[in-house]
Amino acid sequence: MRERRTHPTRPPPARDDGVALLLALVLLCLIAAFGSALVGLTTTERAMAGNHGMSLRGRYAADALAERVVLDLSSVTDWTAVLAGTSSSSFFDEAAATSTPGLDPLDLSGLTTALQGATDGASIVGADTPVWRLFAAGTLAALTGLPRAGPPVFLAAWVADDAADGDGAPGVDANGIVEIRAEAFGADGMRQAVQITLRRGVLYSPETPPGETGEPDAARDAEGLAPIMPNESGAPASAPGPVRLLTWRDVR
Amino acid sequence: MTRQCNSTRGRQWQGFHRLGQRVCGASLASRAAACVRDAGFSLVEVLLATTLTLVVFGSLWEVTTHAERTARAGPAAVDLSERSRVAADLIARDLYVAGAGLDEGPRAGPLGRYVAAVLPRRVGGVGADAPEAARADAITLLWVPDTHVQSHPAGFFSGTTLTVGDGPGCPATMPACGVREDAGLLVFDQTASADLFRVIGLTGSTISLAPRVDPSGHEFGTDAAVAEIEARTYYLDPTTHVLRMSDVDSTDVPVVDGVVGFGIEYFGTPEPPQDPKPPPGVANCLYDEAGVLRPGLATLASGADGLASLPLAMLADGPWCGAGGLRFDVDLLRVRRVRVALRLQAIDAAVRGVGAAFAVSGSGHDAASRVADVEAVVDVAPRNLAIVPGG
Numbered sequence: 001m002r003e004r005r006t007h008p009t010r011p012p013p014a015r016d017d018g019v020a021l022l023l024a025l026v027l028l029c030l031i032a033a034f035g036s037a038l039v040g041l042t043t044t045e046r047a048m049a050g051n052h053g054m055s056l057r058g059r060y061a062a063d064a065l066a067e068r069v070v071l072d073l074s075s076v077t078d079w080t081a082v083l084a085g086t087s088s089s090s091f092f093d094e095a096a097a098t099s100t101p102g103l104d105p106l107d108l109s110g111l112t113t114a115l116q117g118a119t120d121g122a123s124i125v126g127a128d129t130p131v132w133r134l135f136a137a138g139t140l141a142a143l144t145g146l147p148r149a150g151p152p153v154f155l156a157a158w159v160a161d162d163a164a165d166g167d168g169a170p171g172v173d174a175n176g177i178v179e180i181r182a183e184a185f186g187a188d189g190m191r192q193a194v195q196i197t198l199r200r201g202v203l204y205s206p207e208t209p210p211g212e213t214g215e216p217d218a219a220r221d222a223e224g225l226a227p228i229m230p231n232e233s234g235a236p237a238s239a240p241g242p243v244r245l246l247t248w249r250d251v252r
Numbered sequence: 253m254t255r256q257c258n259s260t261r262g263r264q265w266q267g268f269h270r271l272g273q274r275v276c277g278a279s280l281a282s283r284a285a286a287c288v289r290d291a292g293f294s295l296v297e298v299l300l301a302t303t304l305t306l307v308v309f310g311s312l313w314e315v316t317t318h319a320e321r322t323a324r325a326g327p328a329a330v331d332l333s334e335r336s337r338v339a340a341d342l343i344a345r346d347l348y349v350a351g352a353g354l355d356e357g358p359r360a361g362p363l364g365r366y367v368a369a370v371l372p373r374r375v376g377g378v379g380a381d382a383p384e385a386a387r388a389d390a391i392t393l394l395w396v397p398d399t400h401v402q403s404h405p406a407g408f409f410s411g412t413t414l415t416v417g418d419g420p421g422c423p424a425t426m427p428a429c430g431v432r433e434d435a436g437l438l439v440f441d442q443t444a445s446a447d448l449f450r451v452i453g454l455t456g457s458t459i460s461l462a463p464r465v466d467p468s469g470h471e472f473g474t475d476a477a478v479a480e481i482e483a484r485t486y487y488l489d490p491t492t493h494v495l496r497m498s499d500v501d502s503t504d505v506p507v508v509d510g511v512v513g514f515g516i517e518y519f520g521t522p523e524p525p526q527d528p529k530p531p532p533g534v535a536n537c538l539y540d541e542a543g544v545l546r547p548g549l550a551t552l553a554s555g556a557d558g559l560a561s562l563p564l565a566m567l568a569d570g571p572w573c574g575a576g577g578l579r580f581d582v583d584l585l586r587v588r589r590v591r592v593a594l595r596l597q598a599i600d601a602a603v604r605g606v607g608a609a610f611a612v613s614g615s616g617h618d619a620a621s622r623v624a625d626v627e628a629v630v631d632v633a634p635r636n637l638a639i640v641p642g643g
Contacts (some may be wrong), residue, residue, distance in 0.1 A: 027312060031315065041327060163356075164421030247361075
């Protein structure tokens with residue numbers, strides 16, 4: 001009976017038995033390798049594109065905050081109060097630095113200290129070294145009034161006296177010029193900053209006849225602005241009025 | 253399958269087989285074994301086996317080649333995307349800051365009030381274009397970085413030895429307003445004259461300079477400005493398809509490979525520029541000695557955004573401001589917006605094909621594995637040009 005169980009016509013197992021399984025496994029491995037490589041590429045590309053997008057978003061957001069600060073400063077009668085830290089922007093929500101969903105909490109005091117440290121380290125102007133004061137803070141959504149405008153971005157702006165007024169008092173504005181630094185902070189460490197120099201003054205056009213703005217042509221400085229007339233205390237005239245950007249730089 | 257035994261024994265075996273296994277004995281088994289050893293395959297069997305093999309291996313081949321092509325095209329596409337992003341971002345960032353001027357002193361404000369901060373040509377170094385040239389595949393940008401070096405000449409200056417005066421922001425503890433060796437310096441004034449130098453020596457407040465562009469020969473007074481400067485030229489090397497960047501001096505480096513198109517358009521104020529206005533009794537490209545604006549500068553038709561297109565021909569037809577290597581067409585003072593169009597291709601010719609999507613044809617035949625050229629457009633209104641008054 002045992003003889004009959006072994007079919008006389010069945011050939012012995014050949015050496016190529018199981019080759020299909022092997023081929024299938026090899027094929028599966030190949031496909032898996034290509035697939036994971038493509039997934040890796042796609043993930044990396046998505047991350048890079050996302051970071052680039054966030055970076056652009058941050059730059060524009062910082063720019064927008066700088067514009068807001070310029071607007072606010074144009075309505076402040078005394079920039080010395082801003083430099084002393086007793087006057088701040090109407091856009092000021094310090095609490096949002098630690099409570100904005102989707103963003104790591106920000107230590108604004110620490111950021112101010114770090115900015116000041118960097119300025120002090122690079123400064124060679126002694127007593128005129130700018131001292132930064134936090135002037136504006138809040139989320140991009142609050143600034144724009146668009147609560148669902150993409151990923152969260154926190155904004156902060158600092159104001160400091162320019163180093164060139166030569167009064168040796170970084171808390172006093174002696175020449176109607178201040179520096180503004182606006183920064184944007186986002187997810188994954190995104191940080192963009194712009195720095196601008198702002199001057200209070202009347203814009204002069206070469207075609208404006210002398211005397212039209214109330215002072216002789218010679219009274220205007222070479223930059224084309226009406227002079228900042230000091231008041232009795234020696235500080236520049238305190239009056240809200242036209243301001244203009246002198247320079248705009250992104251911080252690299 | 254039908255076993256084929258063409259002998260009598262085979263037929264006998266088939267007969268036995270039909271009778272069933274029960275009749276199989278030892279002698280029958282040996283016969284059958286002998287029959288199997290002789291057995292071949294029928295034509296149908298061979299064809300079927302061949303077809304199956306072809307189908308299986310064909311599928312395998314298709315899968316692996318497709319995967320190979322995808323594996324080649326994928327990284328090429330990512331690389332292309334990344335290169336276009338790098339190039340666009342680099343140019344955009346420099347465009348944003350182009351024209352930044354002094355923060356301090358009587359010449360505070362954007363450079364565009366005095367000189368052209370955006371030039372449509374290569375400036376300085378090897379391969380500089382003539383000042384009268386304007387080309388679409390090159391751009392030079394100038395700006396004053398965040399620096400204390402913002403002052404004026406202490407006396408009349410024309411040549412390569414400059415004594416720097418004390419500007420309002422100059423550090424009292426450092427000579428020459430803190431100028432350091434190897435820095436770039438721009439000297440300019442209200443006559444629209446400018447010279448670009450590299451600091452090669454420093455003795456007290458006196459600086460030895462090497463010109464980075466052909467000197468203007470202009471004599472600058474104490475009302476001129478001296479400031480540290482950053483200068484960048486971007487241009488396309490059409491032979492190697494490389495976008496290059498120069499510091500308008502001795503450094504000229506490749507930035508991005510595989511660039512097959514680099515075109516720049518300029519837009520500006522429709523009204524003629526009003527700055528720089530020279531001191532009374534002095535003429536420049538805009539004003540005569542009496543301080544009257546020269547005639548001949550047209551008011552241009554503006555587009556929807558209020559700016560006028562400035563074709564290259566308009567930027568190379570005069571009137572000319574200044575002299576030397578930084579001489580420029582007065583219409584460059586109108587510039588408020590710059591549009592840069594980049595076209596990049598995949599480096600590997602095997603993933604490029606033939607047709608309008610490819611500036612340089614490649615050898616790729618399979619549509620699925622081809623990576624078309626990418627176009628990136630950077631449209632920037634440089635902040636510091638926008639704050640130039642007038643125009």
